[in-house]
Amino acid sequence: MGQTGAHRLVAALTEVGVDVAFGLPGVHNLPVWDALSERGIRLVGVRHEQAAAFAADGYARTTGRLGVAVVTTGPGAANTLAAVGEAMASASPVLVIATDIPSTLRRPGVTRGVLHETSDQQGMFAPVTKAGFTVEHPDEIASTVRTAARLSLRAQSGPVYVGIPTDFLSTDCLDRADAEPTELLHALDIADLERARQVLSTATRPLIWVGGGALRSGAGEAIGQLAETVAAPIITTFGARGIVPPDHPCRASNPVHAPEVGALWDEADVVLAVGTDFDGLMTQNWRMPQPPRLIAVNIDSADAAKNYPPDLLLRGDAREVVERLLVGLTPRPGIDALTRRLDEIEVRVRRRVRKEEPQAAEFLAALGETLPDGSVLVSDMCVAGYWVGGFYRVAAPRKLAYPMGWGTLGFGFPASLGVAAAEQGRAVCVTGDGGFLYGVGELATAVQENLPVTVVIVDDGGYGMLRYDQTRAGLPHRGVDLVNPDFVGLAKSFGVYADRVDGFGRAFRRLLREFTRADEPNVLVVSAELSPPLNTSPRWYRK
Structure with a gap:
C-alpha cells in the first residue's frame, strides 16, 4: 500500500528543501493542505491566488531558494498568471502547483463543462514559465515535483508549472524513481579566457556591467576583486543592486540613467558584461551605443547576444568565470583616481536629486x-x-x-x-x-x-x-x-x-x-x- 498522492507531493517538496509555501485552498486541493500540516511545512494562507505567486516570488528573491505557490483548479490557477509572468521576467525560481479537474472526467479534445475545467490549463502558463508538466499517473507525482523543482532552480532560474488532477491526490500511489536530468556542461575555452584577460589588461577605460545573473550566482566578491584589479567602475542593473557593498571603491552607486553615470559607458573602451541581457529598461531602449569591445559572461549564449552582440563570449556560471578570469590577471594602477571620480559623480547626482x-x-x-x-x-x-x-x-x-x-x-x-x-x-x-x-x-x-x-x-x-x-x-x-x-x-x-x-x-x-x-x-x-x-x-x- 503506497501513500496518497498528496503525501507523495509534500514528501517531494521536503526532499528539495521547501519549508514554506503560499496558497489558497479550493475544493480540489484540500488534501494538499492536510498533508502539508502533517509534514511540518509552513503554509501561509493568502486571500488571492495572485498573492500566493507574488509571495513565492518575494521569498525566492530574498533567499535564493525555491518559492512555492499551491493553488486550485481553473480560475484559481489563472489568477496567478500576472505574478508568474513577473517571476519569469525576473528569473525567480517559483514552483506553481495547481490542481486540475479529475482525470476520470476529462475527455481528450472536449471541454465538457466540469467545475473549474480549462481546455488546456498547462497551456495557459506556457508564455510565462520556463517549463510545464501535467502529471499523467498518480505514481508520477513525486518524481515530477522533484524534476520541476530542480529545473526551476537551475540557471537560468525561473518559474515552473506542475498540474495534478485532483483525484490523484487522494489515490494511494508509489513513488517512481525520477531519472536525473542530464546537464550539458560547457567547458570554458582556455584561449578565450586568456584573450579576455589580455583585453582587460590593455584597456585604458574598462567598465564592468553587472546583471541579475551575477547576483543569483553569488559572484559579488569575485566581481569586486576583478574591478579593483583592473581599476574598472561597476554599474549594476536593477536586478543586481547590492551585489557589491555600498563602500566598494569601484561601485557606481547611481543608475546608468543619470548622465553622470552614463558617461562611464560612453567612455569605456571595453565593457565586461556579467549575467545580463541588456534589457530595454536599463539601456533606455538600447539607445546606449554599442561599446568598442564587449566581453559577455553568461550561462546562455542567446541571452548574452540578443541585444548587444559580444566580441567575446565566456559561457558559464558568472562566479566561476569571473574567478577564473582573475587567475593570472596583473593588477593595474588607477584605483585611487577611479574612486575619486566615482565620489565626484555621487556628489553631482545627489546634488541633482536634491535640486530636482x-x-x-x-x-x-x-x-x-x-x-x-x-x-x-x-x-x-x-x-x-x-x-x-x-x-x-x-x-x-x-x-x-x-x-x-x-x-x-x-x-x-x-x-x-x-x-x-x-x-x-x-x-x-x-x-x-x-x-x-x-x-x-x-x-x-x-x-x-x-x-x-x-x-x-x-x-x-x-x-x-x-x-x-x-x-x-x-x-x-x-x-x-x-x-x-x-x-x-x-x-x-x-x-x-x-x-x-x-x-x-x-x-x-x-x-x-x-x-x-x-x-x-x-x-x-x-x-x-x-x-x-x-x-x-x-x-x-x-x-
Missing part, C-alpha cells in the same frame, strides 16, 4: 538612516518605488526586491509577505495607493501569520506616474485620480496598527524607525506627491 526633487532626497535619506540592519526593501511599481529602485543604497545582495522584470503593478505588498515569511530580516514595502489596493485583502494574511512587515503607502491620490505622463503631454487627467479609502482606518479594521504623516520629514522618520522595529505588521501612510526619477522612461536623457 527635494522630497525624494529626504525620503531616500530617511530610509538610509532609519531602517534596521538586515531589513529587506520591497518596491512596487510606483513613483516612490522607482526612486528606491534607482537611488537607494542597497547594503547587500537580496536586500531589494524590485518588479522591473515585467513591471507588474501590485507586486509590492504581497511579495513583501513572502520576504517576511523567509525570516531574513524585516520586510519594508514601499507602495503607492493604487498598487496597494490590488492586494489590500492580504492585510488579513499579515495579521493571521503575524508577519514582520512594514507597509509604507505613499498616497498621492491616484496613479502618479500616469498623471505625470498626461501632464507632460498637455493632456487632461483621465483615469488617474482615484477615490481612496481612509488607509489608516482600513488597516486598523484588519487589526493592523497604522498611522499617517504628511511628507518625509521628522515625523516620518520617527514613525518609520518605530514601525520597523516592531514585532507585528504595521502600515505607515505618507501624504506626498513625488515627481518621477531619471530611471523612468519619460525622463530618459538619451534620445
